[in-house]
Amino acid sequence: MPLIRLAEQTVFDPADGTGVLLDTAEGVYFELNPTATLFLEAALRCETYDEVVGDLAERIDANEGELREGITSLAAQLAESRLIEPSGVMP
Template identity: 90%
Template sequence: MTLLRLAEQTVFDPADGTGVLLDTAEGVYFELNPTATLILEASLRCETYDEAVRDLAERIDA
């Protein structure tokens, strides 16, 4: 199981690095900044915190 799961009615679109969360049941959306988008992508993809940190380290040149 991944670190985070979205509710069934929630859609995530990481369009152009600025993510959008859409709650289809309520008809509301939230725009994420690039940092939040990267963290959410890693959390939806990874099963552990260590794995998420490695994923982010590979994607961010810091």
């Protein structure tokens, strides 16, 4: 199971490196910057924070603490907007 699971009503399109999340229940979309898009792609692909951080460390010039803080912050923002499943997204 991935670290982050999208909510049932959420569609994610990472096209062109700038991700878009569509909340089909509310008819609202959210645009992610390229870094947040990489973070979300990694969290949808990996099962743990350590795996996400390891994956991102290969592509982003940042230390482990910054990467962990970034994925935690993104998960909190997405959970607040009800775009992801609430369980299991916080370390």
